[in-house]
Amino acid sequence: MMCSRLRPPLPRLLLLRAMGTAAPRLGASPQPDLLSPALAFEDPSAFRVKSWGELLRALGVFHLCSFPLLVNNCGKLMSVARTLLGRRGFSLLLQPTVYAQFVAGETETEISRSVEKMKLLGLRPMLAVPIEEDLGESTGEKRYDDNLEAMLECVRMSHSNTWSKDPMMQLKVTALLSPELCVKITTLIAQQPYDPSLLVRAMDGEPIIFPGLDESEVAHLLCGLQRLNRIGEASVNKVRVLVDAEYTYMNPALSLVTMAMMKKFNKDSAWIWNTYQCYLKESRSLLLDALSLSKSEGFCLGVKLVRGAYMDNERKLAEKKGRLDPVHQSWEDTNDSYNGSLDVMLNAISQKHERYRIIVATHNEESVRRAAKRMDELGIDKDGGSVCFGQLLGMCDHVSLTLAKEGYAIYKSVPYGSLDDTLPYLVRRAQENRTVLQGIRKERDLLRQELWRRLRPRGGS
Numbered sequence: 001m002m003c004s005r006l007r008p009p010l011p012r013l014l015l016l017r018a019m020g021t022a023a024p025r026l027g028a029s030p031q032p033d034l035l036s037p038a039l040a041f042e043d044p045s046a047f048r049v050k051s052w053g054e055l056l057r058a059l060g061v062f063h064l065c066s067f068p069l070l071v072n073n074c075g076k077l078m079s080v081a082r083t084l085l086g087r088r089g090f091s092l093l094l095q096p097t098v099y100a101q102f103v104a105g106e107t108e109t110e111i112s113r114s115v116e117k118m119k120l121l122g123l124r125p126m127l128a129v130p131i132e133e134d135l136g137e138s139t140g141e142k143r144y145d146d147n148l149e150a151m152l153e154c155v156r157m158s159h160s161n162t163w164s165k166d167p168m169m170q171l172k173v174t175a176l177l178s179p180e181l182c183v184k185i186t187t188l189i190a191q192q193p194y195d196p197s198l199l200v201r202a203m204d205g206e207p208i209i210f211p212g213l214d215e216s217e218v219a220h221l222l223c224g225l226q227r228l229n230r231i232g233e234a235s236v237n238k239v240r241v242l243v244d245a246e247y248t249y250m251n252p253a254l255s256l257v258t259m260a261m262m263k264k265f266n267k268d269s270a271w272i273w274n275t276y277q278c279y280l281k282e283s284r285s286l287l288l289d290a291l292s293l294s295k296s297e298g299f300c301l302g303v304k305l306v307r308g309a310y311m312d313n314e315r316k317l318a319e320k321k322g323r324l325d326p327v328h329q330s331w332e333d334t335n336d337s338y339n340g341s342l343d344v345m346l347n348a349i350s351q352k353h354e355r356y357r358i359i360v361a362t363h364n365e366e367s368v369r370r371a372a373k374r375m376d377e378l379g380i381d382k383d384g385g386s387v388c389f390g391q392l393l394g395m396c397d398h399v400s401l402t403l404a405k406e407g408y409a410i411y412k413s414v415p416y417g418s419l420d421d422t423l424p425y426l427v428r429r430a431q432e433n434r435t436v437l438q439g440i441r442k443e444r445d446l447l448r449q450e451l452w453r454r455l456r457p458r459g460g461s
């Protein structure tokens, strides 16, 4: 209520979003069928656990995020600020603000401090090494080996510290296998499908033939598969590894290697998970294919369900290449797709909870409520291991904290690393998630209400 006067006019998309995420849908009565009134996510007391510093920092950062001009140009603005302020000045500006809001720290001690705090609040960390490469950024075998070491370190940290029950981490395949090769494999398997079992053999060190790849490409593929195999071996029975989805021009290759990893490592439980981006028109059929493959091949399936972070680029690329837009036409279509896939997975889990797992990775309150309601209807345990929720560190804490309080398993995606290492990731994240960032008004309002409560003289109404 406090800030509605000051809100800039909302474009149609944001208005529609606000109807679904930042507030109950227009015309909807206050959710008569809510499992718990807390799942209206209207209670600012979730923020009582925040220190003054954290409260003010979150308010400041979210205030900045409410200016689309800033968010859309944050990459350029940051490089200008860096030139003007110098490295030290830039770090003094960002370290206590944006970095502290969205990144856990650089050293294990810093990460541990930040994760221990989360643990006290019932939140679980899902560590994410912020390494990403796109086309033209490939850097040679040595770099991929260094990335492997960083990933193995991430497995070790996730497992050896007793930070959470059932630890999880994120993995970007393009940190271990060149994006160019992933694009080429994507093109090749569109013409002739490739059997993931052959990749399993390659992971075990057997030579393979991959029609259409030259000798050096096959050699790089083998190195990449062996790197993935090392991650699988290090994490199985210890840490669940959630493979990220990226762009449609490489996702089929990422899924192929992920399916091979699942086939090898998911015999008794889902240790390797794949991501399904529901903004894609084909996402439902990809999910159904994965379900049927997991049945026919006898492996367990872990699913990270997201809406998807690369919408603008996907659309631009499709237009440039004269291809059909792979993304649903509207936010509502993406929502329907998300909800539909959610139902598919929850139904599968209700039938065989030991074979399937899902993380409902979203900041969308409506989707979270829907998942919670279906879990209740289907008799799925809040913390039984087969369904959990996920949000990004520093975002939508009112949702995460409330879910934790209500007894659900909730993970925060936690990037870590130096300011230099995490900056490109943060910029990309801000741009990719700007629809969410612009939709954080509700969180800002709740933070303001908490600030107001603290400032009000005691005994006042």
Ligand SMILES: Cc1cc2nc3c(=O)[nH]c(=O)nc-3n(C[C@H](O)[C@H](O)[C@H](O)COP(=O)(O)OP(=O)(O)OC[C@H]3O[C@@H](n4cnc5c(N)ncnc54)[C@H](O)[C@@H]3O)c2cc1C
Residues within 6 Å of the ligand: 013, 017, 020, 021, 243, 244, 245, 246, 275, 277, 279, 304, 306, 307, 308, 309, 310, 311, 327, 328, 329, 330, 331, 332, 334, 361, 362, 363, 364, 390, 391, 392, 412, 413, 432, 433, 435, 436, 439
């Ligand atoms: C734990 C975690 C892991 C993640 N891993 C991945 C990953 O591996 N790959 C990945 O791509 N993303 C990933 N994401 C990012 C995720 O895709 C974004 O956070 C998400 O898209 C934002 O949507 P939302 O569900 O939170 O909420 P909402 O705010 O409800 O939805 C916003 C999203 O809706 C979609 N959308 C918006 N407008 C339109 C439109 N006009 N037409 C069609 N669709 C539209 C877009 O996907 C947009 O991002 C991850 C997020 C989390 C929390």
